[in-house]
Amino acid sequence: MASDTPDTAASGTAAHPRFADALRGLGLDVEIRRFPDATRTAVEAAEAVGCELSQIVKSLVFEADGQPVVVLVDGASRVDVELVRHELGADAVRRASAALVRETTGYAIGGVPPFGHRTRTRVLADRRLLDHGVVWAAAGTPHAVFALDPKTLIAHAEGTVADVRDTAA
Template sequence: MHPTADRFTSRASDELGFDVRVEEFPEGTKTAADAAAAIDCDVGQIVKSLVFVADDDVVVVLTAGDNRVSEERLASELDSDDVRTANPDEVKAATGWSIGGVPPFLHEERVPVYLDESLLAHDQVWAAAGTPEAVFPLKPDELERLADPTPVDAFGSA
């Protein structure tokens, strides 16, 4: 297992008591479509952990792989003047993970997490486990319990 995915697995167990079953795909799971094809699941079951800066605050938005975040709608939902995608340095500093491998929880800083509730319609979803090649399954209720997200309506079809 990649050392970063191993670090995620250890932290999940040690800090949350959550046993993670990581699956790695050498061809990568960089996009939701790539991940769904590798796992053999619906694109809507892929949890994208996207990092944004709302005004000056970093936030993480968990959205289904078949949805996209509308920055305008997110700004409205968060009552922010400006929302933009975080740059790679901001992502790494706030979450402790690199773009493409950000899990839905276990972030370096305490950042607000928001949820696309369409993820809750599935029996199982898949999320990044620290690297663009590593993912893990979890049930939507586990996602809610571990990430403690706030539902938002800032999504559209990808």
């Protein structure tokens, strides 16, 4: 379980170096909250931050017709792969392997931020993220998160807003 006493730092000092560089490149000065215990899951992150589960942004990597795509969805939701397939006009969509996640984003599963990836990748952002004034996302490691308003986060991710969450779950 994550500690509720985070280390706070200006952008870059607690974030993964690649993500810190991305923040600087975008001119963003956000507070990074670093926790001594990992926040690899949305539940762990919400508990550590003290926010609603739906305020956590999961950055999930899928493979659509062999091409990686990042899907941003709130922590309380699951991605509907068929909706992603339809949105992309793809024949097949499946979860990416851990190796493809690291190769595409430069980060390990559990620490993938919504932007600042190693390679330029298409991003879909579920519309439900816009229901919040502030959302929290990984800062490149399983130990660090940052907060941002969802419109700004999606804009910096160059994401397309779409309905991609599983409403049956």
